[in-house]
Amino acid sequence: MPKPKVAMYWLAGCGGCEESILDLGVDLLALTDRADIVFWPIAMDAKYRELDPLPDNSIDVVLINGAVRDEAQERMARLLRRKSKTVIAHGICAQAGGVPGLAGFHGRDKILQRAYQEVPSLESGGLPQAETQTDHARLRLPSLRESLVPLDRVIAVDYYLPGCPPPPELVKEALFNALDGELPERGSVLAESVALCRTCPRLASKPDTIHLKRFHRLYEVRWDPDRCFLEQGLICLGPATRGGCGAQCLKANMPCRGCFGPLDNVSDMGARVVAMLATLLDETDPEKLENIAAGVPDPAGLFYRYTLAASIIKRR
Amino acid sequence: MGKIISIDPITRLEGHGSLRLVYDDEGRFQDVYLQAPDFKGFEKFCEGRAVEELPALTQKICGVCPTAHHIAGVKALDDLFGVAVPPAARAIRELMHNAFIFEDHLLHFFYLGGADLFLGPDEPMMDRNVFGVIKKLGTDAGARIIDIRKQVRQLHATISGSALYPVCGLPGGVSKAISPEEKAQFQVITQKALAFAEWAVGLFHDRVLEGRHYGSLLARPYMKSDTYYMGLVDADGNVSFYDGTLRIIDPKGDVYASFEAADYLSHLAERVVPYSYMKQLYLKQVGWKGLVDGPGSGIYRVGPLARLNVSSGFDTPLAQTEYERMGAALGGWPVHSTFAYHWARLVEILYAAENMVRLSSLEQLTDSAVRNLPEGMGSSGVGVCEAPRGTLFHHYDADRKGLARGVNLLVATQNNAAGIQLSLSEAARAILAHQTEIDDTSLNVLEMVFRAYDPCMACATH
Numbered sequence: 182m183p184k185p186k187v188a189m190y191w192l193a194g195c196g197g198c199e200e201s202i203l204d205l206g207v208d209l210l211a212l213t214d215r216a217d218i219v220f221w222p223i224a225m226d227a228k229y230r231e232l233d234p235l236p237d238n239s240i241d242v243v244l245i246n247g248a249v250r251d252e253a254q255e256r257m258a259r260l261l262r263r264k265s266k267t268v269i270a271h272g273i274c275a276q277a278g279g280v281p282g283l284a285g286f287h288g289r290d291k292i293l294q295r296a297y298q299e300v301p302s303l304e305s306g307g308l309p310q311a312e313t314q315t316d317h318a319r320l321r322l323p324s325l326r327e328s329l330v331p332l333d334r335v336i337a338v339d340y341y342l343p344g345c346p347p348p349p350e351l352v353k354e355a356l357f358n359a360l361d362g363e364l365p366e367r368g369s370v371l372a373e374s375v376a377l378c379r380t381c382p383r384l385a386s387k388p389d390t391i392h393l394k395r396f397h398r399l400y401e402v403r404w405d406p407d408r409c410f411l412e413q414g415l416i417c418l419g420p421a422t423r424g425g426c427g428a429q430c431l432k433a434n435m436p437c438r439g440c441f442g443p444l445d446n447v448s449d450m451g452a453r454v455v456a457m458l459a460t461l462l463d464e465t466d467p468e469k470l471e472n473i474a475a476g477v478p479d480p481a482g483l484f485y486r487y488t489l490a491a492s493i494i495k496r497r
Numbered sequence: 498m499g500k501i502i503s504i505d506p507i508t509r510l511e512g513h514g515s516l517r518l519v520y521d522d523e524g525r526f527q528d529v530y531l532q533a534p535d536f537k538g539f540e541k542f543c544e545g546r547a548v549e550e551l552p553a554l555t556q557k558i559c560g561v562c563p564t565a566h567h568i569a570g571v572k573a574l575d576d577l578f579g580v581a582v583p584p585a586a587r588a589i590r591e592l593m594h595n596a597f598i599f600e601d602h603l604l605h606f607f608y609l610g611g612a613d614l615f616l617g618p619d620e621p622m623m624d625r626n627v628f629g630v631i632k633k634l635g636t637d638a639g640a641r642i643i644d645i646r647k648q649v650r651q652l653h654a655t656i657s658g659s660a661l662y663p664v665c666g667l668p669g670g671v672s673k674a675i676s677p678e679e680k681a682q683f684q685v686i687t688q689k690a691l692a693f694a695e696w697a698v699g700l701f702h703d704r705v706l707e708g709r710h711y712g713s714l715l716a717r718p719y720m721k722s723d724t725y726y727m728g729l730v731d732a733d734g735n736v737s738f739y740d741g742t743l744r745i746i747d748p749k750g751d752v753y754a755s756f757e758a759a760d761y762l763s764h765l766a767e768r769v770v771p772y773s774y775m776k777q778l779y780l781k782q783v784g785w786k787g788l789v790d791g792p793g794s795g796i797y798r799v800g801p802l803a804r805l806n807v808s809s810g811f812d813t814p815l816a817q818t819e820y821e822r823m824g825a826a827l828g829g830w831p832v833h834s835t836f837a838y839h840w841a842r843l844v845e846i847l848y849a850a851e852n853m854v855r856l857s858s859l860e861q862l863t864d865s866a867v868r869n870l871p872e873g874m875g876s877s878g879v880g881v882c883e884a885p886r887g888t889l890f891h892h893y894d895a896d897r898k899g900l901a902r903g904v905n906l907l908v909a910t911q912n913n914a915a916g917i918q919l920s921l922s923e924a925a926r927a928i929l930a931h932q933t934e935i936d937d938t939s940l941n942v943l944e945m946v947f948r949a950y951d952p953c954m955a956c957a958t959h
Binding site for chain 1: 499500501504505506508509510511512513517519520521522527528530532534535536537538539540541542543544545546547549550553554557558559560561563574578604608609612622623625626627628631639640643644646647650654656657658659660661662663664665667668669672673761762765766767768769770771772773774776778781785868870871874892898899900903905907941953955959
């Protein structure tokens with residue numbers, strides 16, 4: 182029997198999800214025993230033209246990381262969907278837009294203008310062009326979409342692998358379960374729906390009720406490395422974020438920033454964070470509430486750091 | 498109208514890139530264009546974010562070189578807040594940075610560039626990858642490569658939270674002290690890393706330098722560009738990854754400029770190329786003179802070969818010995834052959850390992866004072882470090898609330914963008930001008946030219 186076929190590809194991603202595959206280590210060698218990797222540009226030399234002759238649905242599993250930022254990425258997403266039986270959105274960018282989704286605060290023209298016309302190191306600016314005529318040929322460059330979108334706004338996605346990047350153990354489980362036909366219901370997020378807070382090594386120090394008078398910026402205070410961040414007045418997104426990351430940031434004595442995205446049945450992560458934080462505040466006086474807000478000067482950028490592109494707030 | 502033949506995508510590359518080979522109506526090769534086809538917009542959407550979050554945000558530009566962005570970012574914050582870093586924090590940051598460069602250079606030597614070195618340009622396409630390399634070197638070697646990558650990344654995770662994305666950097670230090678137990682583990686791992694580095698350099702000599710392909714590529718005229726070079730050097734003029742003074746040398750090897758990071762705008766300028774999202778940097782005072790090399794052209798290069806060219810060597814014995822050996826073998830410094838980037842990367846693997854051994858033995862490493870709280874905040878900060886692929890600048894301007902109001906990032910591969918395009922044009926003309934049929938091997942050699950730089954297109958477009 183021929184081996185199943187696997188492919189890996191990145192759209193508007195950073196390469197971190199690709200590293201999470203390389204970090205499979207010996208399990209990566211085991212994967213090549215079980216399956217043929219037919220397309221994986223960061224590690225192997227197959228080009229786009231090698232994809233075309235493959236029949237529809239002939240790739241058993243494709244991991245696609247990164248969101249969709251431009252027309253070429255959109256075309257690749259559709260092509261890989263057509264060629265593949267199972268599509269796994271690999272990482273938070275594919276799932277919810279990730280950090281590049283913050284471009285939604287500005288829209289396409291503003292981000293291009295900043296990089297190609299405004300930054301102080303430019304001597305001669307000018308925007309990259311969709312078409313450039315050289316002496317003998319016309320060069321085409323993919324145009325950006327007005328906004329970056331998660332993968333499932335462009336194609337049907339079968340599973341979601343959360344994280345920035347997902348830990349190699351989760352990647353391994355997803356890949357091998359897919360090859361064994363042991364994945365859960367389609368549409369599932371392939372990590373438990375338990376808040377990070379519940380598995381936090383500092384959980385024991387979290388009081389039942391927290392009553393805060395203010396929030397601190399990270400550069401303003403020192404904090405106790407064993408006590409709950411929220412209880413010390415530092416924003417931590419742990420209560421509103423899916424666990425499964427191994428609490429890595431917390432172990433480095435830094436609060437959660439939400440890279441595993443929301444729990445099941447939460448459509449808007451930022452709204453969930455606001456609701457969570459509101460329960461901690463012991464204040465109704467508007468003036469004092471303003472002081473509290475000063476400790477969170479960029480709430481939208483912080484609460485939606487990884488999910489703005491999937492949120493319901495107004496964006497471009 | 499002529500026609501275009503594409504290498505699409507360029508493979509074993511971080512990020513997206515394509516090569517367009519342009520032919521005229523008579524089928525004669527004209528030129529090659531490197532295109533970076535995508536763009537994210539970090540310099541805009543980092544505006545309005547709390548400045549203390551920027552080292553964790555800007556590093557999401559690249560999942561291959563995140564630690565370099567984190568270091569440059571946190572150094573920009575040190576500058577913005579005007580805060581000094583305690584000795585333990587400095588040692589911790591530097592150990593993390595060296596561990597990262599060690600592991601990232603290995604990634605290129607075995608996983609990305611490996612097939613260009615251990616195999617040849619004419620190997621079948623489906624074998625040109627890390628699995629082919631492991632097949633060639635043997636499963637014991639493969640196990641060793643996988644194991645050291647895992648261990649060094651574990652060290653990185655212990656310091657910073659993650660094997661990939663560090664979160665420990667704060668203005669004035671780091672978030673977490675190192676325990677004596679962790680230090681003891683680091684000493685074991687870094688010794689193994691050093692043994693591995695010596696083995697890898699031996700492998701390079703036995704299997705690559707002695708092989709049939711590398712030497713001939715190294716010597717080809719089209720692989721040689723007489724450009725300026727830039728890199729950080731310490732007070733003694735030695736290579737330094739974490740901190741130092743920027744030095745630019747001219748193509749003859751004479752020092753052309755020395756400056757501090759804060760003055761980067763006086764020395765470097767960038768230009769937009771209409772057919773690509775990657776901007777090209779050049780020396781501002783020499784100016785942009787087109788795709789030519791020599792002292793009259795502002796094209797300069799960065800990265801491993803550039804660092805060896807601008808410096809007087811290394812302050813660690815094994816790296817210094819290998820540096821001298823390389824210089825002697827290639828006719829003395831500066832070395833202009835683009836394929837020498839690979840050798841320079843190996844010298845730096847040795848240096849990173851020796852440096853990790855040194856740093857993990859420092860008494861101050863386990864000091865609990867790892868952070869100074871800033872006493873005020875300025876309006877601007879610039880941070881610099883050497884990323885694996887070259888010099889990296891982060892420049893943050895802040896408003897009075899401590900929100901970013903201007904972000905400018907000059908990223909390693911952008912410094913090399915013009916040099917890469919120059920190398921590709923010269924190589925393509927030499928290889929393709931007299932060919933009527935284009936074969937897979939010729940196209941692969943073009944990719945090898947590109948890959949010698951170990952470019953990171955994700956970084957270059959940010």
